Amino acid sequence: MELFSALNISKQFSGHKALDKVNISIPEGSIFGLLGPNGAGKTTFIRIINQIIAPDEGQLFLNGRELKPNDIYNIGYLPEERGLYKKMSVGEQAMYLAQLKGLSKQEAHKRLMHWFDKFEMKSWWNKKVEELSKGMQQKVQFLVTIIHEPKLLIFDEPFSGFDPINASMLKDEIIAQKEKGATVIFSTHNMASVEELCDHIALINNAKVVLAGPMRDIKKTYKTNSFEISYKDFQGSLESVLPPAFQIIREWNDHDLKMAGIRIPAESNPNQLINALLPNVMLHSFSEIIPSMNDIFIRVVTEKNSETIHQA
Amino acid sequence: MNKIILIIKREYLTRVRKKSFMVMTILGPLLMAAIMIVPIYMATRGNELKTVAVIDQTGIFFGKFRDTDNIKFHYLSSDIGSAKSNFVKSGDYALLFIPKTEVSIPSNAILYAESNVAINVKSYIRNVMTKQVEDMKLEAKLRDLQTDKKNPINVEDILRSVKTNVDVNTIKITDGGKEEKSYTEISMVLGMFAGILIYFFIFMFGSQVMRGVIEEKTNRIIEVIISSVKPFELMMGKIVGVGMVGLTQFLLWVVLTFGIVTVVTSTFAGKSADKHTAGQAMMQNVAKYNPDNLPLPDSTASSKGRDEGVNVVIEALGSVNFPVMIGAFLFFFLFGYLMYASLFAAIGGAVDSESDTQQFMLPITVPLILSMVMAQFFIQDPSGQVAFWFSVFPLTSPVAMMIRIPFGVPYWQVALSMAMLILAFLGTTWMAAKIYRTGILMYGKKVNYRELWKWLRY
Numbered sequence: 001m002e003l004f005s006a007l008n009i010s011k012q013f014s015g016h017k018a019l020d021k022v023n024i025s026i027p028e029g030s031i032f033g034l035l036g037p038n039g040a041g042k043t044t045f046i047r048i049i050n051q052i053i054a055p056d057e058g059q060l061f062l063n064g065r066e067l068k069p070n071d072i073y074n075i076g077y078l079p080e081e082r083g084l085y086k087k088m089s090v091g092e093q094a095m096y097l098a099q100l101k102g103l104s105k106q107e108a109h110k111r112l113m114h115w116f117d118k119f120e121m122k123s124w125w126n127k128k129v130e131e132l133s134k135g136m137q138q139k140v141q142f143l144v145t146i147i148h149e150p151k152l153l154i155f156d157e158p159f160s161g162f163d164p165i166n167a168s169m170l171k172d173e174i175i176a177q178k179e180k181g182a183t184v185i186f187s188t189h190n191m192a193s194v195e196e197l198c199d200h201i202a203l204i205n206n207a208k209v210v211l212a213g214p215m216r217d218i219k220k221t222y223k224t225n226s227f228e229i230s231y232k233d234f235q236g237s238l239e240s241v242l243p244p245a246f247q248i249i250r251e252w253n254d255h256d257l258k259m260a261g262i263r264i265p266a267e268s269n270p271n272q273l274i275n276a277l278l279p280n281v282m283l284h285s286f287s288e289i290i291p292s293m294n295d296i297f298i299r300v301v302t303e304k305n306s307e308t309i310h311q312a
Numbered sequence: 313m314n315k316i317i318l319i320i321k322r323e324y325l326t327r328v329r330k331k332s333f334m335v336m337t338i339l340g341p342l343l344m345a346a347i348m349i350v351p352i353y354m355a356t357r358g359n360e361l362k363t364v365a366v367i368d369q370t371g372i373f374f375g376k377f378r379d380t381d382n383i384k385f386h387y388l389s390s391d392i393g394s395a396k397s398n399f400v401k402s403g404d405y406a407l408l409f410i411p412k413t414e415v416s417i418p419s420n421a422i423l424y425a426e427s428n429v430a431i432n433v434k435s436y437i438r439n440v441m442t443k444q445v446e447d448m449k450l451e452a453k454l455r456d457l458q459t460d461k462k463n464p465i466n467v468e469d470i471l472r473s474v475k476t477n478v479d480v481n482t483i484k485i486t487d488g489g490k491e492e493k494s495y496t497e498i499s500m501v502l503g504m505f506a507g508i509l510i511y512f513f514i515f516m517f518g519s520q521v522m523r524g525v526i527e528e529k530t531n532r533i534i535e536v537i538i539s540s541v542k543p544f545e546l547m548m549g550k551i552v553g554v555g556m557v558g559l560t561q562f563l564l565w566v567v568l569t570f571g572i573v574t575v576v577t578s579t580f581a582g583k584s585a586d587k588h589t590a591g592q593a594m595m596q597n598v599a600k601y602n603p604d605n606l607p608l609p610d611s612t613a614s615s616k617g618r619d620e621g622v623n624v625v626i627e628a629l630g631s632v633n634f635p636v637m638i639g640a641f642l643f644f645f646l647f648g649y650l651m652y653a654s655l656f657a658a659i660g661g662a663v664d665s666e667s668d669t670q671q672f673m674l675p676i677t678v679p680l681i682l683s684m685v686m687a688q689f690f691i692q693d694p695s696g697q698v699a700f701w702f703s704v705f706p707l708t709s710p711v712a713m714m715i716r717i718p719f720g721v722p723y724w725q726v727a728l729s730m731a732m733l734i735l736a737f738l739g740t741t742w743m744a745a746k747i748y749r750t751g752i753l754m755y756g757k758k759v760n761y762r763e764l765w766k767w768l769r770y
């Protein structure tokens with residue numbers, strides 16, 4: 001079941017295309033990674049979801065219905081460029097932002113108290129925002145993003161500016177939100193956090209979606225049938241023991257172990273590699289090389305960019 | 313709608329609680345009270361003796377101008393031409409000329425002087441003339457009533473028919489015998505004052521709106537907020553919230569100023585034996601706008617001595633129609649502010665920091681400053697072409713109209729000016745909303761007029 005989908009979204013800013021017929025669908029209860037290099041159009045897309053700007057073309061659906069102005073109450077958004085009123089007290093400001101998200105005064109106060117308690121922030125209530133550290137401010141911002149318990153949460157580069165302790169706390173909280181039933185859109189350059197959190201992704205490059213789907217499937221598609229081995233007690237050349245179609249990508253030493261990366265032809269299977277190795281070497285480890293999101297990201301983006309250069 | 317109220321509340325409360333607001337609220341009335349009290353004080357302290365020569369062609373006022381502590385009158389029998397050419401040499405402070413009138417009741421006089429005539433001298437002369445003319449009218453009326461006893465006596469009617477307005481025009485006379493008109497009228501002071509106040513309020517609160525917008529941009533809170541409210545709601549909420557701060561400040565100023573003036577003038581008047589205190593008299597005049605409330609004709613000026621100066625200024629203030637002044641001020645302040653504030657908000661949205669605002673501020677500040685520069689012309693000729701066009705053109709009308717209003721402006725002109733201002737407010741708000749909407753999400757881009765034009769057509 002999809003919580004959100006975008007159909008053929010296009011947006012143009014004075015001569016430059018920010019989004020070109022973008023189709024994205026986000027399954028309910030997933031953590032969806034919206035990836036792409038700087039200037040690809042991620043923020044424009046997020047702003048369109050938040051109805052901050054309107055698309056030139058295309059349709060947006062939330063929960064199967066077309067997106068309506070009132071749906072902002074179902075969305076929580078933590079922008080990349082985020083801040084607070086510096087001269088206002090923390091509590092007043094949190095109350096203000098919570099009420100703007102449609103909570104009544106009593107409800108806003110009740111929920112804020114709960115969260116301030118949970119995050120051990122109660123003593124900040126009457127402090128001015130400028131007295132807080134950056135990390136503390138980030139916590140306040142996170143809190144007001146989720147305070148109205150939206151169905152769809154959008155985090156644009158959420159980890160930038162967080163120290164490792166707070167970052168891991170934030171990560172846990174994002175997962176907790178997912179477990180409570182929220183769907184999360186997560187826009188970032190930080191591929192490590194994508195690997196850790198996301199189950200679906202879309203990669204936007206030059207205003208177009210160039211790759212989308214469940215992360216597991218994408219990784220499968222980008223697998224190269226390569227394996228990494230470590231072995232010992234073999235003096236000869238590894239190449240001489242492998243079948244001719246097998247290709248050594250690279251070899252290196254790790255302390256007293258020898259390591260190698262080997263690509264086998266598509267029609268072969270891993271057992272053939274092991275069978276070739278076992279009589280000759282003492283095998284210590286054997287694992288498939290799964291491409292990291294980072295590798296996939298770089299590969300897809302460079303491929304696409306060189307395509308466009310060739311076309312031009 | 314609910315959210316606009318939330319925004320207005322936040323904008324209002326954060327500003328009203330600031331220390332600078334408190335300071336302004338206290339300093340403003342002190343300053344304004346000083347502006348009102350100093351002339352009164354000067355009038356009482358002005359013990360320098362002034363001599364006024366009188367040429368009375370009507371003969372009615374002969375011997376009626378009694379000397380006070382600081383004004384001495386002497387009557388000339390020479391004709392006005394030679395009196396004027398001898399005036400500078402004579403050493404007199406002023407020359408009062410009451411020309412002969414065709415009909416029996418004279419109602420104007422000309423006061424020649426080298427410099428501007430002190431307001432107490434002028435007011436004293438006007439009072440004496442008014443009393444004299446009113447006495448004459450009353451006498452005639454009573455005589456009529458005696459001969460025609462059938463009609464019932466209607467006191468109100470009598471008082472109304474007796475009421476007189478005497479014009480005393482001041483003309484500056486220089487060594488070369490050249491003449492130019494000069495104005496010391498209270499209406500001029502008030503017009504200028506109201507004009508300056510509007511100018512000041514529009515600038516002060518307009519730029520507060522602009523700073524507020526820039527603050528939200530540099531704080532980076534803007535995107536969080538416009539994901540919950542429409543940019544237009546945020547802009548209007550800010551403009552209205554700040555405007556209400558302005559209104560609050562203005563009303564506090566009015567109340568506190570009258571408070572201070574009342575306290576101070578009643579201590580002045582308390583020194584004299586006069587039972588009804590000057591402060592009370594002023595408050596009555598202000599409240600009721602009752603110019604009939606002049607001292608009784610039989611009370612002689614000399615018996616009052618020092619108190620006279622205080623009274624004339626207070627009477628002058630009392631002759632101003634304060635409800636109309638304050639009403640007009642509120643309208644022109646409100647809509648002038650709303651119009652300018654939306655422009656200020658658009659500028660705030662278009663730039664990244666206050667230092668970038670210069671190029672866009674110019675076209676906004678020029679009309680405002682121009683209307684202040686032209687103030688002198690409006691005063692010299694309040695119903696002339698220049699004053700008319702400036703008070704109809706929306707960008708200058710708030711200041712220009714406020715300067716004109718104390719002099720009396722035809723209703724249709726006021727209505728036209730108000731209508732134009734409301735239209736302009738709608739137009740600028742529409743324009744500002746477009747620029748604002750695009751601008752608030754732009755960072756690090758040097759914006760120029762061409763860019764703004766593009767935003768308008770998005």
